[in-house]
Amino acid sequence: MGALARLLQQPDARFVLLALLKIVAILFGLLTVVSYLIYLERKIAGHIQARPGPNRVGPLGLLQPAADVLKLFFKEEFVPAEANKVVFHIAPMLAVIPALISFSVVPMGPAITVTDVNVGLLVFLSMSSLGVYAITLGGWSSNNKYALLGGLRSSAQMVSYELAMGMSTIGPLLLAGSLSLVGIVNAQRAIPFVVHQPLAFLIFMITALAETNRAPFDLPEAESELVAGFHTEYSSMKWGFFFLGEYANIIVISAIAVTLFLGGWSGPWLPESLGFVWFFAKLGVLLFVFMWVRWTFPRFRYDQLMAFGWKVLLPLALANILATSALLFFIPAPGWRQAWAMFAGSAALFALAVALSPRLVPSRVDLLARREAA
Amino acid sequence: MTVALFAVFATVLVASSLMVVLHRHPVTCALFLVLAFCSLAALYLVLQAQFVALVQILVYAGAIMVLFLFVLMYLNLKRDLEEGLHHQVRRVIGWGMGGLLLVEGVLLFRPEWAVGPLGRETPQAVHAAGNTEMVGRLLYSRYLFPFELTSLVLLVAMVGAVVIGKGRRRRGDEEAA
Numbered sequence: 001m002g003a004l005a006r007l008l009q010q011p012d013a014r015f016v017l018l019a020l021l022k023i024v025a026i027l028f029g030l031l032t033v034v035s036y037l038i039y040l041e042r043k044i045a046g047h048i049q050a051r052p053g054p055n056r057v058g059p060l061g062l063l064q065p066a067a068d069v070l071k072l073f074f075k076e077e078f079v080p081a082e083a084n085k086v087v088f089h090i091a092p093m094l095a096v097i098p099a100l101i102s103f104s105v106v107p108m109g110p111a112i113t114v115t116d117v118n119v120g121l122l123v124f125l126s127m128s129s130l131g132v133y134a135i136t137l138g139g140w141s142s143n144n145k146y147a148l149l150g151g152l153r154s155s156a157q158m159v160s161y162e163l164a165m166g167m168s169t170i171g172p173l174l175l176a177g178s179l180s181l182v183g184i185v186n187a188q189r190a191i192p193f194v195v196h197q198p199l200a201f202l203i204f205m206i207t208a209l210a211e212t213n214r215a216p217f218d219l220p221e222a223e224s225e226l227v228a229g230f231h232t233e234y235s236s237m238k239w240g241f242f243f244l245g246e247y248a249n250i251i252v253i254s255a256i257a258v259t260l261f262l263g264g265w266s267g268p269w270l271p272e273s274l275g276f277v278w279f280f281a282k283l284g285v286l287l288f289v290f291m292w293v294r295w296t297f298p299r300f301r302y303d304q305l306m307a308f309g310w311k312v313l314l315p316l317a318l319a320n321i322l323a324t325s326a327l328l329f330f331i332p333a334p335g336w337r338q339a340w341a342m343f344a345g346s347a348a349l350f351a352l353a354v355a356l357s358p359r360l361v362p363s364r365v366d367l368l369a370r371r372e373a374a
Numbered sequence: 375m376t377v378a379l380f381a382v383f384a385t386v387l388v389a390s391s392l393m394v395v396l397h398r399h400p401v402t403c404a405l406f407l408v409l410a411f412c413s414l415a416a417l418y419l420v421l422q423a424q425f426v427a428l429v430q431i432l433v434y435a436g437a438i439m440v441l442f443l444f445v446l447m448y449l450n451l452k453r454d455l456e457e458g459l460h461h462q463v464r465r466v467i468g469w470g471m472g473g474l475l476l477v478e479g480v481l482l483f484r485p486e487w488a489v490g491p492l493g494r495e496t497p498q499a500v501h502a503a504g505n506t507e508m509v510g511r512l513l514y515s516r517y518l519f520p521f522e523l524t525s526l527v528l529l530v531a532m533v534g535a536v537v538i539g540k541g542r543r544r545r546g547d548e549e550a551a
Contacts, residue, residue, distance in 0.1 A: 012375055084401075087401075087402075087405070117424060118424060118504060118505060118506065119424045119425055119428050119505070119506060122424075122425070122428035122429065122432065123428060125428075125432055126428045126429075126431040126432040126435075126436055129431070129432055129435070129436025129437060129440075130431065130435060130436055132436070132440050133408070133440070133443075136440070136443060136444070136447070137405075137443075140401065140447050148447065151447070152444065152447065152448065155440055155443070155444050156444070158440075159437065159440055159441065159444075162436075162437070179425075179506055
């Protein structure tokens with residue numbers, strides 16, 4: 001006991017211990033939230049499709065997540081013949097780890113964050129760029145044509161939409177003048193950046209759907225074309241890891257959207273110390289939007305997906321950076337005047353995009369007409 | 375603790391870099407290169423260069439290597455099966471050149487083995503201004519010319535890629551017609 005007390009006197013050891021405790025707390029919190037997020041997704045899907053959803057295990061089906069996890073653990077582990085064994089085992093881990101790492105920089109309340117590094121936003125962007133490997137490698141190592149096609153689709157899709165996502169975060173960055181997520185939240189005390197940057201928020205949310213491979217961007221696992229895409233050959237808890245990674249990514253991206261655009265933990269009425277209530281309320285709304293979108297919109301066609309990402313979202317995000325910097329140069333003082341000027345700029349760009357995008361992203365009717373003309 | 379972390383990541387970096395060259399499966403080589411990039415980023419972190427570390431992961435591991443892997447998987451290359459005298463000669467020359475470079479490096483760095491000369495920016499100044507701010511200020515002042523030159527080179531490469539892609543497609547259309 002004495003040795004332990006002496007060890008705790010050292011600042012290095014105390015820092016490591018405190019960080020470990022925070023990590024464990026957030027890890028368990030996140031895993032619980034993920035399992036109930038799946039329950040919520042099934043309930044919402046049921047509601048949208050006019051059916052009850054899970055309602056057998058426990059009251060209102062509330063024990064369904066526990067039953068699901070148990071089932072996953074007891075299922076047979078199957079590794080296909082001629083699969084690349086090592087990569088096949090690494091891929092599911094790669095799906096979960098980056099999402100957990102980026103959660104370490106999310107500020108949930110004034111003092112509730114694992115670490116406030118001064119490049120917090122870059123941690124999130126670099127970790128979400130590593131998320132591609134899980135899907136690509138999972139698809140490749142399965143030695144299955146459908147899985148490979150799903151993996152290739154996903155790497156093309158995620159690399160394309162990552163660019164627009166990174167560009168859409170530059171607007172709030174310019175306004176806050178800091179890469180630290182705590183600094184960005186502090187800059188939004190008076191007015192959340194969604195007022196300044198509605199267009200960037202829209203682009204961020206659309207690219208977030210694409211980055212997490214959710215409908216209408218779920219081409220890597222399009223059931224009707226690719227069986228189940230990159231995870232066709234996965235079973236048991238390895239498949240569960242892909243699922244866990246997907247939902248952890250949804251939570252992380254929503255949390256970053258709350259931090260960048262919706263003012264993080266700041267909000268009216270509540271005292272500063274209860275800021276986490278606002279954070280989780282905003283997070284809950286965005287999570288619901290994710291599920292709502294998934295069960296409402298049909299899937300994109302592949303050429304539409306690429307054309308939309310490269311010809312609409314990326315130029316729009318670049319134009320938004322230009323407009324924001326120009327307005328910031330002419331109205332440098334933060335306040336409502338600046339906010340409304342930027343809102344007007346965003347609205348003008350949005351109108352331009354709506355007017356031009358039918359030419360850039362051809363619909364099926366356009367394609368047929370073009371083929372007939374040729 | 376810093377020294378221990380440095381030793382761990384340096385070992386991983388050297389080992390994975392060697393595996394990139396020595397392993398025969400192209401996809402495995404690419405994955406070891408990703409690992410090498412990540413441990414290099416960790417070394418930057420140990421040196422308190424957070425911005426460079428994360429940009430290293432974002433650009434090299436997250437973007438460039440994904441495209442590399444994409445191409446490798448598209449071509450579906452199998453193990454490198456080249457054999458014969460020609461291959462043996464090349465291998466011997468490769469090892470010789472590598473050894474020569476290693477000896478040269480050791481001889482060059484021996485006088486100041488541990489620490490290089492201190493830069494103009496002291497650690498205190500960097501800490502006060504912020505790491506990212508300092509990098510940005512330097513890029514747009516002292517290193518403005520090389521920085522702009524790099525962007526021009528990249529632009530030329532991009533235009534070249536577009537021209538090549540476009541040209542091929544047009545020829546294909548004519549053949550079809």
